[in-house]
Amino acid sequence: MSMHEVNVTVNGTSYTESIEPRLLLVHFIREVLDLTGTHIGCDTSNCGACTVLLDGRSVKSCTVFAVQADGREVTTVEGLAEGGVLHPIQEGFKEKHGLQCGFCTPGMMMRAVELLEKNPRPTEDEIRWGISGNLCRCTGYVNIVKAIQYAADKMGGEEAVEMSGNGVSEADLADHQLTPGA
Amino acid sequence: MIPAAFDYLAPTSLQEALSLLQEHGDAAKLLAGGHSLIPMMKLRLAQPALLIDLNRVEGLDYVEERDGFLCIGAMAREEALESTPVVREKYPLLHDTALMIADPQVRNLATVGGNLAHSDPANDHPATMLAYDARVKAVGPNGERTIAVREFFTDFFTTALDEGEILTEIQIPAPGPRSGGAYFKLERKVGDFATAGVAVQLALDENGHCDTVGIGLTNVAPIPMRAKRAESLLHAESPTDAAIDEAARLAAEDCDPTADLRGPVAYKRAMVEELTKRALRKALQRARG
Ligand SMILES: Cc1cc2nc3c(=O)[nH]c(=O)nc-3n(C[C@H](O)[C@H](O)[C@H](O)COP(=O)(O)OP(=O)(O)OC[C@H]3O[C@@H](n4cnc5c(N)ncnc54)[C@H](O)[C@@H]3O)c2cc1C
Ligand code: FES
Ligand code: FES
Numbered sequence: 001m002s003m004h005e006v007n008v009t010v011n012g013t014s015y016t017e018s019i020e021p022r023l024l025l026v027h028f029i030r031e032v033l034d035l036t037g038t039h040i041g042c043d044t045s046n047c048g049a050c051t052v053l054l055d056g057r058s059v060k061s062c063t064v065f066a067v068q069a070d071g072r073e074v075t076t077v078e079g080l081a082e083g084g085v086l087h088p089i090q091e092g093f094k095e096k097h098g099l100q101c102g103f104c105t106p107g108m109m110m111r112a113v114e115l116l117e118k119n120p121r122p123t124e125d126e127i128r129w130g131i132s133g134n135l136c137r138c139t140g141y142v143n144i145v146k147a148i149q150y151a152a153d154k155m156g157g158e159e160a161v162e163m164s165g166n167g168v169s170e171a172d173l174a175d176h177q178l179t180p181g182a
Numbered sequence: 183m184i185p186a187a188f189d190y191l192a193p194t195s196l197q198e199a200l201s202l203l204q205e206h207g208d209a210a211k212l213l214a215g216g217h218s219l220i221p222m223m224k225l226r227l228a229q230p231a232l233l234i235d236l237n238r239v240e241g242l243d244y245v246e247e248r249d250g251f252l253c254i255g256a257m258a259r260e261e262a263l264e265s266t267p268v269v270r271e272k273y274p275l276l277h278d279t280a281l282m283i284a285d286p287q288v289r290n291l292a293t294v295g296g297n298l299a300h301s302d303p304a305n306d307h308p309a310t311m312l313a314y315d316a317r318v319k320a321v322g323p324n325g326e327r328t329i330a331v332r333e334f335f336t337d338f339f340t341t342a343l344d345e346g347e348i349l350t351e352i353q354i355p356a357p358g359p360r361s362g363g364a365y366f367k368l369e370r371k372v373g374d375f376a377t378a379g380v381a382v383q384l385a386l387d388e389n390g391h392c393d394t395v396g397i398g399l400t401n402v403a404p405i406p407m408r409a410k411r412a413e414s415l416l417h418a419e420s421p422t423d424a425a426i427d428e429a430a431r432l433a434a435e436d437c438d439p440t441a442d443l444r445g446p447v448a449y450k451r452a453m454v455e456e457l458t459k460r461a462l463r464k465a466l467q468r469a470r471g
Contacts, residue, residue, distance in 0.1 A: 022184060022188060065233075068192075114286075133284070
């Protein structure tokens with residue numbers, strides 16, 4: 001079994017490390033780089049606590065091998081604030097009390113960042129659909145939705161683009177079986 | 183959970199991937215989105231000695247119409263199906279299906295090719311591709327061939343792919359006029375595999391009779407299956423309420439679910455019956471525009 005040398009840019013800093021191919025990205029982030037903001041909740045690809053951005057797209061880092069990130073960019077919750085100023089999504093969670101124990105929060109925020117990038121003015125339904133891969137055992141989600149809406153307002157995004165990618169538009173939801181009455 | 187140790191290679195061309203597969207035989211596994219394979223490796227249900235990562239092979243992630251087909255590169259992510267306009271506009275069954283698979287983060291990585299190649303009867307694309315009468319392209323040491331999806335799922339978690347073959351493309355026939363489709367899936371929570379799922383794709387003739395109809399069922403048999411008697415009952419007939427009810431009854435009778443955490447057999451059959459009705463009605467509504 002061989003070791004692999006990888007170069008991964010995490011939050012703007014380039015790291016070169018020699019790793020086993022079986023090392024999961026989340027362990028690389030937490031244990032090799034000592035960035036413990038990214039959490040491990042379920043370790044079974046379900047809860048979203050381990051969500052990070054890989055080349056800008058939200059992924060569950062417990063279900064990606066670190067070697068797959070070679071030559072690519074990772075953003076973790078530690079990369080959100082800039083120059084000591086909170087990112088609007090962090091400010092939103094603080095202002096709207098979007099967390100209780102805080103365990104799900106880093107993953108929620110990383111997912112919300114991609115959601116708002118694809119759909120800068122999401123409706124409540126679109127937000128709920130957009131964070132459906134993130135579980136929270138504490139809040140009941142209401143304040144998480146408010147926190148994301150706060151960030152959307154603060155970031156002053158354009159009206160929802162019609163094609164919102166995996167933001168999933170209201171039109172999709174309306175024509176969809178999950179909508180009551182469809 | 184830590185997978186057993188393995189070696190890892192990331193070819194950048196299909197040719198290179200094929201020769202690696204050839205060289206290493208069944209010690210090797212292809213890695214696509216990894217969202218079926220990595221969880222299995224973490225549970226040590228899969229312990230490949232070598233992973234051949236397809237994620238760096240260029241040009242396998244397109245979703246485009248070509249020569250009367252929607253062609254989907256094997257490495258296209260579920261997210262691409264959600265966000266490609268032609269899918270939303272002309273392939274509502276496929277669009278419905280993509281929206282019902284897992285959750286946004288999983289869909290960012292999970293591939294359509296992996297979903298079919300994995301051949302899990304709980305996966306959603308098999309039923310959809312059966313309903314569409316889609317086909318797949320595979321390349322191997324002896325060149326390229328096309329396999330009808332209706333002949334692709336040969337046994338429990340087994341496909342018609344030969345060892346050494348790579349699935350490269352999925353081809354869905356472009357729906358003609360008066361066509362419609364829909365996917366209905368019952369799940370315990372968002373992101374769960376189906377308790378039961380029903381995919382319908384149909385086309386009406388000028389008299390409003392069913393010209394073609396495909397019905398695929400999810401997670402109610404050991405192998406992804408078609409509801410063939412229901413299809414033949416509707417074929418060339420007027421899809422009246424009575425015909426829809428009878429087709430749904432046949433689908434429920436013909437499926438072969440097992441009791442598990444998601445419910446007992448009778449419940450699953452009842453759900454297949456109801457979901458078949460709903461999917462047929464929605465498909466008809468869409469076909470009539
Ligand atoms: C939390 C969670 C929820 C999920 N929910 C759903 C759901 O609701 N519905 C659903 O359908 N799926 C669901 N999935 C499964 C998901 O869609 C998988 O990603 C998919 O089944 C496999 O695709 P992949 O690209 O991840 O393949 P991988 O996991 O990389 O590969 C799966 C298998 O296919 C083989 N393979 C992959 N690509 C090829 C190829 N091109 N040629 C030949 N062989 C190949 C691999 O060697 C492997 O054996 C879920 C997964 C997770 C983690
Ligand atoms: S720890 Fe990765 S999804 Fe739960
Ligand atoms: S705040 Fe505790 S899990 Fe979400």
